[in-house]
Amino acid sequence: MSIQKDKKIKRLHRKHVWPAVLSMFLFISAFTFIILVALGLFMESILSGKLGHAAENTQKVAQIISEEKISNEEELKRITKEIQKTLTDVEDVCIVNANSETIMKSGVAEPELERALLFPEYNNLMLYLSGESEDTLHIENGEVRFEVRDVLENFYASKEPGDDYDRTMLQVNFWSSSPMLTDDLNIFVKNQIVIKETETRSFIVFVAMSIFIIVVFAIYFIIFIIGLFIDQKKLTKLLYLDTVTGGNNWTYLKAKGEKLIKKTKHSRAKYVLIHVKMNKYQSFCTCYGVKEGNEILELMNNVLQQNIGKKEVAVHYARADYAMLLRYETNESLEQRLETISERLGSVRPEQRLEFNMGVYAISDIYTDMDTMYNNASIARSSLNEDGDKRICWYSDEMQEQQLWERKVEDTMEEALKQKEFQVYLQPKYSPKEEVLSGAEALVRWISPEEGFVPPNRFIPIFEKNGFILKLDDYMISEVARQQAQWISEGKNVVPISVNVSRAHFTKVDLAEHICRLVDQYNVPHEVIELELTESAFFEDKEVLLGTVRKLREYGFTVSMDDFGAGYSSLNSLKEIPLDVIKLDAEFFRGNDEAGKGKIIVNETIDLAKKLNMRTVAEGIETKEQVDFLAELGCDLIQGYYFAKPMPLKEFEQKAFC
Ligand code: C2E
Ligand code: CA
Ligand code: CA
Numbered sequence: 001m002s003i004q005k006d007k008k009i010k011r012l013h014r015k016h017v018w019p020a021v022l023s024m025f026l027f028i029s030a031f032t033f034i035i036l037v038a039l040g041l042f043m044e045s046i047l048s049g050k051l052g053h054a055a056e057n058t059q060k061v062a063q064i065i066s067e068e069k070i071s072n073e074e075e076l077k078r079i080t081k082e083i084q085k086t087l088t089d090v091e092d093v094c095i096v097n098a099n100s101e102t103i104m105k106s107g108v109a110e111p112e113l114e115r116a117l118l119f120p121e122y123n124n125l126m127l128y129l130s131g132e133s134e135d136t137l138h139i140e141n142g143e144v145r146f147e148v149r150d151v152l153e154n155f156y157a158s159k160e161p162g163d164d165y166d167r168t169m170l171q172v173n174f175w176s177s178s179p180m181l182t183d184d185l186n187i188f189v190k191n192q193i194v195i196k197e198t199e200t201r202s203f204i205v206f207v208a209m210s211i212f213i214i215v216v217f218a219i220y221f222i223i224f225i226i227g228l229f230i231d232q233k234k235l236t237k238l239l240y241l242d243t244v245t246g247g248n249n250w251t252y253l254k255a256k257g258e259k260l261i262k263k264t265k266h267s268r269a270k271y272v273l274i275h276v277k278m279n280k281y282q283s284f285c286t287c288y289g290v291k292e293g294n295e296i297l298e299l300m301n302n303v304l305q306q307n308i309g310k311k312e313v314a315v316h317y318a319r320a321d322y323a324m325l326l327r328y329e330t331n332e333s334l335e336q337r338l339e340t341i342s343e344r345l346g347s348v349r350p351e352q353r354l355e356f357n358m359g360v361y362a363i364s365d366i367y368t369d370m371d372t373m374y375n376n377a378s379i380a381r382s383s384l385n386e387d388g389d390k391r392i393c394w395y396s397d398e399m400q401e402q403q404l405w406e407r408k409v410e411d412t413m414e415e416a417l418k419q420k421e422f423q424v425y426l427q428p429k430y431s432p433k434e435e436v437l438s439g440a441e442a443l444v445r446w447i448s449p450e451e452g453f454v455p456p457n458r459f460i461p462i463f464e465k466n467g468f469i470l471k472l473d474d475y476m477i478s479e480v481a482r483q484q485a486q487w488i489s490e491g492k493n494v495v496p497i498s499v500n501v502s503r504a505h506f507t508k509v510d511l512a513e514h515i516c517r518l519v520d521q522y523n524v525p526h527e528v529i530e531l532e533l534t535e536s537a538f539f540e541d542k543e544v545l546l547g548t549v550r551k552l553r554e555y556g557f558t559v560s561m562d563d564f565g566a567g568y569s570s571l572n573s574l575k576e577i578p579l580d581v582i583k584l585d586a587e588f589f590r591g592n593d594e595a596g597k598g599k600i601i602v603n604e605t606i607d608l609a610k611k612l613n614m615r616t617v618a619e620g621i622e623t624k625e626q627v628d629f630l631a632e633l634g635c636d637l638i639q640g641y642y643f644a645k646p647m648p649l650k651e652f653e654q655k656a657f658c
Contacts, residue, residue: 281320512551526556586620
């Protein structure tokens with residue numbers, strides 16, 4: 001998958017959720033902050049008024065007690081009770097001497113004198129905090145601050161069943177002092193500040209409204225964010241949906257697979273990524289229709305899902321390709337499992353004999369990206385032949401090199417053809433008895449400015465796969481025809497030259513006409529051109545092949561069967577196809593033949609060819625002994641290193657015509 005696509009998916013995952021969460025958080029914090037500030041300012045203004053009132057009270061108490069001339073504590077208690085009738089905020093009274101010692105007190109409470117504060121703005125009110133008031137009043141640089149949090153806590157803490165707390169918003173106790181008019185004594189009054197709910201009603205309405213708004217917005221935001229999450233889940237599902245099978249797609253495997261693989265970092269579990277491909281899917285669709293093709297893809301996906309474990313993933317990749325991320329222990333056990341899966345996939349349509357090739361990439365580095373892994377599995381799979389017996393192939397580094405080479409070849413082949421980097425080499429064929437040069441085979445050589453001399457086995461199989469062989473063979477036929485025309489025009493006694501015609505050509509119905517046109521450009525008699533067809537070509541569409549061979553012979557070309565005896569030999573094809581020449585494969589003459597069986601077969605084949613009116617050419621002949629043996633059997637021509645290797649045209653010219 002492209003980097004662009006990956007980025008877009010990541011962006012979709014984050015879509016809208018975080019901005020929404022952030023704006024909710026900012027909105028609620030800002031709103032709460034404003035309310036708290038307003039509450040604080042309001043409470044402070046009320047408290048300031050109350051403090052002034054307390055200062056006045058203290059002075060009044062000091063005046064009354066000074067005038068009464070109290071001599072004992074009982075009197076103090078009595079007078080305090082009297083005072084409390086008119087000054088209801090007064091709770092307790094204490095008389096303290098100059099050494100700060102309590103002389104008399106009306107109750108049990110005493111001020112903590114070391115924690116005194118002077119408020120000049122309230123008639124020099126001295127404030128002595130008791131433990132409880134300190135919680136509520138926060139004193140900073142001589143200023144009384146009111147802590148809203150504490151106020152509310154106090155308010156609710158004071159609430160008890162049956163209390164008429166709803167009328168009392170806040171109750172604060174503190175000591176204040178004033179000098180007595182007589183002696184050196186100080187009078188201490190424990191005040192009570194009570195803030196009634198009625199005093200704060202409008203403010204409470206404001207706070208309640210604000211809390212209500214905050215709650216409404218919070219609910220709205222939460223619903224909105226939940227909605228976004230649900231949307232995102234749906235979007236993700238859609239993102240992972242494979243529209244052909246209704247299952248999951250490659251994006252899903254990537255996302256889940258990466259997590260599963262990373263977990264193996266601390267475990268001994270091993271994973272493989274597999275490319276599974278149904279062979280000949282295109283032909284299947286041509287025969288049964290695309291709809292049926294899609295149905296089979298869905299059924300196959302179901303089979304794969306049934307055959308994977310919890311920590312494994314299988315998805316449809318594209319067309320008839322699937323990807324599987326499987327755990328495994330040994331290569332053998334995995335291969336067995338894959339064979340079973342392959343059988344089960346095949347049983348989806350038993351009557352149609354479906355076949356599957358699998359490329360396996362063993363994951364060794366968990367940080368390799370999934371696309372590369374899948375590509376490697378595909379490289380392994382593509383090395384398998386659709387018609388071959390092997391169905392499973394493991395990826396190896398050499399495959400990667402081969403892949404790179406193939407890439408290079410594909411990138412340069414067109415230009416190489418234009419630049420005439422492909423050159424015709426000729427390998428002479430000799431008559432065994434007279435040892436006279438009587439023919440030749442044209443073999444291509446790639447002389448690359450970058451790679452140097454490249455032998456055909458390094459590029460012909462690639463061209464056969466990608467179809468470029470058609471162009472190359474046309475080029476070779478044309479070049480040979482051109483060369484023959486030139487030699488004829490020079491009055492040389494030319495010999496027939498055979499050209500290889502790849503099996504890929506045999507799908508063309510007008511192949512014979514096509515070859516004719518190529519050769520006729522140079523006005524060459526067709527007899528000097530021979531066409532070598534490989535035996536495997538005979539197994540393709542027989543009717544087309546038969547028609548082509550017949551027409552070629554009618555046009556006057558010689559047709560030979562190349563590599564006879566290699567691979568699957570078919571004697572039947574000798575019967576059916578009207579050929580001129582059989583080329584005995586070099587394999588007949590390789591290895592030791594102590595039992596002499598090879599010789600018997602060669603003998604019989606040459607005999608058979610003669611009876612069928614065909615000539616024989618033996619390939620890959622390297623020794624005098626082989627030449628003598630073939631001469632004795634009556635083999636018509638010999639091609640091999642014993643006589644000559646393939647050579648450039650100039651060299652051949654000297655050998656053939658001098
Ligand atoms: P082939 O058609 O069977 O060609 C014969 C191959 O055997 C040639 O290999 C030749 O060099 C080699 N050979 C000949 N005599 C001896 C011998 O005595 N000993 C040994 N060890 N080898 C011998 P080459 O040229 O490497 O070609 C390999 C194959 O590439 C050819 O096999 C043919 O299938 C293909 N090829 C070459 N040129 C063309 C072409 O122009 N078109 C097509 N379609 N295929 C070509
Ligand atoms: Ca050949
Ligand atoms: Ca051959």
